Amino acid sequence: MISRIPALEFLHSLVGSYAESDGAARLRIWRCGYGVAIDLSNGEKSILCGVAGASNQHVECFVQIGLPNVTRTLGQLEDGATLCLAAEEVPIEFRLTKVSGGLRVTIAFDGEEKASYALRAA
Numbered sequence: 001m002i003s004r005i006p007a008l009e010f011l012h013s014l015v016g017s018y019a020e021s022d023g024a025a026r027l028r029i030w031r032c033g034y035g036v037a038i039d040l041s042n043g044e045k046s047i048l049c050g051v052a053g054a055s056n057q058h059v060e061c062f063v064q065i066g067l068p069n070v071t072r073t074l075g076q077l078e079d080g081a082t083l084c085l086a087a088e089e090v091p092i093e094f095r096l097t098k099v100s101g102g103l104r105v106t107i108a109f110d111g112e113e114k115a116s117y118a119l120r121a122a
Helices: 006-013
Strands: 016-019 025-034 034-040 044-056 058-065 071-078 082-087 092-098 102-109 114-122
Touching: 006 034, 006 044, 006 058, 006 071, 006 082, 006 092, 025 114, 044 071, 058 082, 058 092, 071 092
Parallel strands: none
Antiparallel strands: 016 025, 016 114, 025 034, 034 044, 044 058, 058 071, 071 082, 082 092, 092 102, 102 114
């Protein structure tokens, strides 16, 4: 039986390309089978890339941050507009928040925000 997974449906609703107004950061989300692939770059190199899919009623995403760090994150919707992907073994958190006209992406290590991007649909 196929069940609805709100966090995965949220990711599917974000499929597309996004960029900061100055073009410094770009985010691309595309369907990959039943899941999605995510690539966040700063124009020169990939900051974060990963593949997300269903895991019970959550979303599981294997993300690569830097080289060769591949980390397993689990996520769920915090509200109707924010998906938080967090790792257990490494204190990292990746948030996607749907805002008017685009997305806000934040990356935090050890509970401290290290990067934040305001992206518009490209």
